[in-house]
Amino acid sequence: xxxxxxxxxxxxxxxxxxxxxxxxxxxxxxxxxxxxxxxxxxxxxxxxxxxxxxxxxxxxxxxxxxxxxxxxxxxxxxxxxxxxxxxxxxxxxxxxxxxxxxxxxxxxxxx
Amino acid sequence: xxxxxxxxxxxxxxxxxxxxxxxxxxxxxxxxxxxxxxxxxxxxxxxxxxxxxxxxxxxxxxxxxxxxxxxxxxxxxxxxxxxxxxxxxxxxxxxxxxxxxxxxxxxxxxxx
Numbered sequence: 001x002x003x004x005x006x007x008x009x010x011x012x013x014x015x016x017x018x019x020x021x022x023x024x025x026x027x028x029x030x031x032x033x034x035x036x037x038x039x040x041x042x043x044x045x046x047x048x049x050x051x052x053x054x055x056x057x058x059x060x061x062x063x064x065x066x067x068x069x070x071x072x073x074x075x076x077x078x079x080x081x082x083x084x085x086x087x088x089x090x091x092x093x094x095x096x097x098x099x100x101x102x103x104x105x106x107x108x109x110x111x
Numbered sequence: 112x113x114x115x116x117x118x119x120x121x122x123x124x125x126x127x128x129x130x131x132x133x134x135x136x137x138x139x140x141x142x143x144x145x146x147x148x149x150x151x152x153x154x155x156x157x158x159x160x161x162x163x164x165x166x167x168x169x170x171x172x173x174x175x176x177x178x179x180x181x182x183x184x185x186x187x188x189x190x191x192x193x194x195x196x197x198x199x200x201x202x203x204x205x206x207x208x209x210x211x212x213x214x215x216x217x218x219x220x221x222x223x
Contacts, residue, residue, distance in 0.1 A: 004154075030209070031209060031211075033211050033212075035214075040217070040219070041216050041217065042201050042214030042216045042217045043155075043201075043214050044214070045213060048211045088154065088155070092209065096208075097143075097160060098157060098160075099157075099212060101154040103154045104152075104154060
């Protein structure tokens, strides 16, 4: 079945640093989504990507849809304490109803 | 704007007891609805999805069932809970399948 590898699993960073995380798939996706989940809450959609090569920003967040359509990355610039949480990627293949979710990147910010 | 509500937020149930978790969506009509389970430190596992009233598709065989009695209401049930049913249950909706899903705040279910 489809697999989605998300890395790193967790990371500590200093406040103000830039962060980069990525997801890679064993198959081609037509849509990539990035979510953030705070403790005890549901995931919140950050960015949606629909075309290979697409680069989309949402404030300090920037995500890209890889050219091969098998990967995506998320960058956070100038991290702040409220960036703490778990970031999930999700991908969907054409003609399917299902999103495959990564296992998440846990971000911890040191003030 | 659209909103999604789940309740209860937390639930502690004994093994063998029944379960009913409810999810409602406001501000949209005929949404696609989904139930996920999230194990600690893991990604999201799709349990059920629904494209309309009374239409339920199950992803994995398990001790749970789902129902959609109204357009914007999705219910997750069990007749007899198992210890392995513990977890964080999330409801989500989307306009259509190839649009992003939006999640509720989840229910933390603990089985004793």
